[in-house]
Amino acid sequence: MICILVASTKDKLLFYLTKTYANKELVAIKNSTEFFCPCCGAEVILKIGQIKTPHFAHKSLTHCDTYSEPESPRHLQGKLLLYQFFSSKNYAVELEKYLPEICQRADLLVNRQFAIEYQCSPLSTAQLAVRTHGYLQHGIQPVWIVGIEGPLKDGIQLLKIPAWIKELLRLNPGYIILFSPEENSFYYYSNLFYVSGNQWIGKVKPLSALKQSFPFAVPKKLTEKEFETMFNLFHQTRRKFIASQSFIKNRIASPFWRACYELQIKEGTLPEAFGLPLKNAEFIPCNAVLWQLQVIEASQKEIAVKALIESKKIPISHPAALEDAEALVENYLALYERLKEHRGGNAVLMKFLFDSYCKSV
Ligand SMILES: [Zn+2]
Incomplete structure (x- = not known):
């Protein structure tokens, strides 16, 4: 209904x-x-x-309006609160504005310029693309907000991000805006580092609707202390991944063990330079240890980055992400060159990665 x-x-x-x-x-x-x-x-x-x-x-x-959401009290309540948010700031806001040119109904249309979409239920990639494209074609900027129950724990943590929310990252690079009607509060998922599957490490921060501005506040980059927390969590996932590999019986068929063999890495001596947390790592949806081993293996065999990706030995998130995945691999290769002899322990490695992160954001 x-x-x-x-x-x-x-x-x-x-x-x-x-x-x-x-x-x-x-x-x-x-x-x-x-x-x-x-x-x-x-x-x-x-x-x-x-x-x-x-x-x-x-x-x-x-x-x-086939792309509308099914009935949900949270959706109705959230739309109303967001409507009040924009009205209180004296924006020209239209609720459930129907745009006949594109047969779409925006949850909110702000200043005839921004379509605010408050999404509480999963949306397919195709639906998201159609709606986004429809708005952009008419010079309207879509702004997607994910509906949540809240309260969420804040701080740096492991996050599970479902595929449809991950899609939103392509529209709003680097962060996701969420809204909890129960608390009348926005939340941000920001500074996201991809781990594997639907696992990420990122920062969760609330921002009360009373303190929010429009255009919406943009999250800050991590402080060194926050980066350290992220790094330590990432390192735990790295250790878990490596430990899980020792249970593999058929090592010849395992890409991890094959790469270790080719690179002459003995069991238990994997250098720290494999499995680094990197920005934009989601373009290669595969554990960092694994794809980084394969990148170095290919590089030692003088296989070009483009050829490696085309060989599908390392996956890419989306056909359109080819260039981003290539840039990610190039970035890793440069870091690896500087870290391959690294023996300074985690603190030094963390500092080095933090400096490189600061330059990238
Ligand atoms: Zn109708």
């Missing part, structure tokens, strides 16, 4: 559920007015509950 907060009356006037109405008032309105969806024109019913935010629901199952 598709739920909305704005409906059109018979006289084509828009009725907004953005104010706080007494239940009595809503019942009177419901009994005296017919409402229609501004998007598809179908009849909608005003739903008044004790707990849920009042909203309009389509009377019958419809294919209205």
